[in-house]
Amino acid sequence: MKWAGKVKATVTEAGNKAKAVAEANRLRAETEAMREEMDRHFRQMGKLMFDARTGRMRELPEIHIRLCVDRILRLERDIEAAQNHMASIRKWSNP
Numbered sequence: 001m002k003w004a005g006k007v008k009a010t011v012t013e014a015g016n017k018a019k020a021v022a023e024a025n026r027l028r029a030e031t032e033a034m035r036e037e038m039d040r041h042f043r044q045m046g047k048l049m050f051d052a053r054t055g056r057m058r059e060l061p062e063i064h065i066r067l068c069v070d071r072i073l074r075l076e077r078d079i080e081a082a083q084n085h086m087a088s089i090r091k092w093s094n095p
Contacts, residue, residue: 020093027082027089034075034082041068041075 045068052060 017093020089024086024089027086031079031082031086034079038072038075041072044068 045065048057048061048064051057
């Protein structure tokens, strides 16, 4: 009966690794989406700056810039947390 226990342990380990891979892939996709959102905010700030500098806008709307900066900083923290979580998954699934 020892072999049955080994088979069960192997199947359980394979299932756990599959879950870890799925979680890492989900985090990778979320991270990519957050980076794309950051890029949109950077482009928006650049457009606002350009419009203000070229006279297309009377003044630079500080509130819009502040909102973009705040969101970018939050996204940076979220990306770092996701990367740390992915690293812990890798350590756990590849001892």
